[in-house]
Amino acid sequence: MARINLDHIRHAYTPAARAAGDYALKEVHHEWDDGGAYALLGPSGCGKTTLLNIISGLLHPSDGRIEFDGVDVTTLPTQARNIAQVFQFPVVYDTMTVYDNLAFPLRNRHVPEDQVNKRVNEILDMIDLQPMAKKRAQGLTADQKQKISLGRGLVRSDVNAILFDEPLTVIDPHMKWVLRSQLKRLHRQSGFTMVYVTHDQTEALTFADKVVVMYDGQIVQIGTPAELFERPSHTFVGYFIGSPGMNVMPAKISGTTATVGDQSIALPGAPKLASQSKLELGIRPEFVRLGREGMPVTISKVEDIGRQKIVRARFCDQPLSIVVSEDADIPTDPKITFDPAGIGIFADSWRVGLEG
């Protein structure tokens, strides 16, 4: 397993790149722990695959260096990086049996046959394909084939890292849940360094210890699922993580008071603002309290989602979502307050600290 050091990496697909906007991947400078489970999460086109391909060696970055355990691998081809990869669509040898497909990476490295047998059987149990071990891969369904691809990615125990590129896309929803939990368990048992690309927040949050949120070619935050929820560093993280996402509204700040429309909101401290910039107040729907006291809102819709209700409202001419418990009373003259612990102030989309 390896520690992965991304040292001032940038990548542009156009050779004459100059401006920041020319780069599909803007500067990335991070060190990822040996044995960590990282999910690269973000919308289509934000640069996840570009970063993954730089780690795997399919792509050489325009600038910067990449190291595995302190060894510079920036210009090494994929084969020389000792990694396993699982792609979005199955890559299997149709004429081989399921067993032989899984054994292939081990036999290729001359692992003794008794160890091959032990390891392949462990993986067959894990991906639930033991009954099909002797069948040729040819007649299998797409999700069975993808399970073989996943198994092949996991079968070796001597790799630097395992890279997954949206590996559960073709898997049916129930099996997706099962495989996600198994991957998590396997990560805990094995201590592999894993990097998992997805645009699905549930996949990222259940799989990863650390979620790497990407937006517009940048990493906007690396954090545990709880950190991303409680302290989003960027408004994008606020509304991409969580359902519904964080409420973000334009605000004016004076000392420890934020003003939204004609309403004044007391802050737990004065924001440390450097210069005039676009200022916003962010608050997750779970931290908005609905009752008979506070600031007036107009409710447009109440959605019952089982144990909770989502109240869609307007506050100072801005859309506002509120999460309340399923048995909560919805007042006829609704008012809201903001839990100070849940308020964030953002300048040019980035969270600013509060004094005190």
Ligand SMILES: Nc1ncnc2c1ncn2[C@@H]1O[C@H](COP(=O)(O)OP(=O)(O)OP(=O)(O)O)[C@@H](O)[C@H]1O
């Ligand atoms: N081979 C290429 N040549 C030119 N531009 C590319 C190439 N590959 C990707 N891009 C561009 O680079 C940016 C980042 O793409 P990338 O595939 O890394 O994003 P992504 O987050 O993985 O998206 P998706 O989830 O859709 O795969 C996009 O604007 C994309 O159009």
